[in-house]
Amino acid sequence: MAKKIKKPSNSGSTIALNKKAGHDFFIEERFEAGIALQGWEVKSLRERRVQIKESYVTLKEGEAYLFGAHITPLTTASTHVHPDPTRTRKLLLHRRELSKLIGLVERKGYTLVPTALYWKKGYAKLEIGLAKGKKLHDKRATDKDRDWKREKERLFKHR
16 A cells, blocks of 8 residues: 655745744734735745734724734736735734724733734634833843853853
């Protein structure tokens, strides 16, 4: 009997990460949201032609939207579609999650930051972090702690 050939996996399901978010914000809670995409955008995501570093999430009229995410259109896209790489994309969240986020953002001064974009069961999902901004001294302390942990690991490894 011949063995079935497995499809090679494409190095995990992560499409894009926002590492800058962890440096600039204290991320307290994370939410998973779906994204309303067009066909050419899905094709570009499969090619990993997306950048979420400078994007942010806003809440308007009881709905969440992703601003500033740049999805580069493929050159092989259809000629009758005129893609807008930085268009506003609607995020799909449950009503209970939206109500919670609206309350925290409006009353307690939190910010919604996209932290990761990934595939889950064939759907593109966006991880949103509920965050508070860091001050300059907080960023320095975080860097100092990270450097100390790295140095400590080196010392333990050599001894």
